[in-house]
Amino acid sequence: MxxxxxxxxxxxxxxxxxxxxxxxxxxxxxxxxxxxxxxxxxxxxxxxxxxxxxxxxxxxxxxxxxxxxxxxxxxxxxxxxxxxxxxxxxxxxxxxxxxxxxxxxxxxxxxxxxxxxxxxxxxxxxxxxxxxxAVEEAGGVEFRLPADPGWVLLAGDESALPAIAAILEELPAHLPVRIFAEVDGPAEEAYLPAQRAGVETVWLHRRSGAPGLTGAVRATDLPDGRPYAWIAGEAASVRELRRHLVGERGMDRRAVCFMGYWRAGRTEDQRAEDGPGEGGED
The missing domain is CATH 2.40.30.10 (Translation factors)
Incomplete structure (x- = not known):
């Protein structure tokens, strides 16, 4: 056989x-x-x-x-x-x-x-x-939009901007989107040009002492409806924002996709030696 x-x-x-x-x-x-x-x-x-x-x-x-x-x-x-x-x-x-x-x-x-x-x-x-x-649906894609979401939250730092830009290109045109982007200064905003109606971006500039991602989201009135959240960036910041969304905002943890793209004070080589990286959905 x-x-x-x-x-x-x-x-x-x-x-x-x-x-x-x-x-x-x-x-x-x-x-x-x-x-x-x-x-x-x-x-x-x-x-x-x-x-x-x-x-x-x-x-x-x-x-x-x-x-x-x-x-x-x-x-x-x-x-x-x-x-x-x-x-x-x-x-x-x-x-x-x-x-x-x-x-x-x-x-x-x-x-x-x-x-x-x-x-x-x-x-x-x-x-x-x-x-x-090397094949269709091989893996390595974490963004999994559920059926009929009410709106989408995208949050991250510079390391997450390429993924945020790619995700935006594939989202349905009618879907409301809130973006929270933590960057060094206003010159970084050129990476995400003006978006379609329904997409709102909050830029957080470190050099001007802006609050971090969690502080900015906590201070914002978010839309009604069933959300889907995608968060990526520095691992500790990602975990903090996820705890806020699930613990304080009451979001379904299964609807919060999160990835620690990097960790302050630790290289990816060091993280890789420890085994698989953190992140995903649970």
Whole structure:
């Protein structure tokens, strides 16, 4: 009796930088290309991918061996940090065919980490590897809009803006949306241009001493009706806002999707060594 092996949901895609563009003072778009993208299946919305970057002195990342969807990931965790590639998670902002390209919008804050440094200095031809979806509905998309929601809440910092922008493009035109975005200053607002009627954005500028996400949401009268909330950004801030929405606002916890995209004082490499990241729906 023969068995049929299901195709891998995720694959490693060797790619190179096609071009970069500064979108705001703290957001850079890196466009990647390569023949392997013919097999890349973007799930849209907040589709996340793993980006593997070479270490200084390497022309391309050294990919650990492994079988299946994430066999390489276990090998990466066990590899010598002095030679293994830098690992970061980002949102696919867009995908195009002919030529095959994907856009990744990356928050940069000076020389604070290898992902930020790479995005700020990336040049055409630089080689990277992406772990991403190879089949429809492979996973990595957390935004799951329920049937007939009354309105949608989107909240996050700069790291969440690419996903917020992608989600907005796919929401029904009649659906009311409230956005709370915590950014460095007013120049970052250019990332989300004027939206359709029914979409309201509250910008929170750190430099002006604006309240954090939870403080701003707590002080706002939210619409009536059954909501669906999506929150992403710094892990502690995300947890605090989720507690407010569920504990104080009485939202159904199953209708609050939350992801800690990063954690203050801790790199993604350190988090990955601990195992799967936090976030999701419960």
């Amino acid at each position: 023969s068995t049929v092996t299901a195709p891998a949901r995720f694959a490693l895609f060797p790619l190179r930088v096609a071009r970069t563009a500064g979108l705001t003072p703290h957001l850079v778009r890196v466009t990647l290309t390569g023949e392997s993208l013919a097999g890349f299946v973007n799930g849209g919305l907040d589709q996340r991918i793993k980006l593997l970057l070479p270490l200084p002195g390497q022309s391309e990342p050294l990919i650990p061996p492994g079988d299946g969807d994430f066999g390489w990931y276990q090998s990466w965790r066990e590899a010598d940090p002095r030679v293994r590639p830098v690992l970061r998670t980002y949102t696919v902002r867009g995908q195009r065919r002919d030529p095959d390209e994907i856009d990744i919008d990356i928050a940069v804050h000076g020389d604070l980490g290898p992902g930020s440094r790479w995005a700020a200095t990336a040049a055409p031809g630089d080689r990277v590897v992406v772990c991403g979806p």
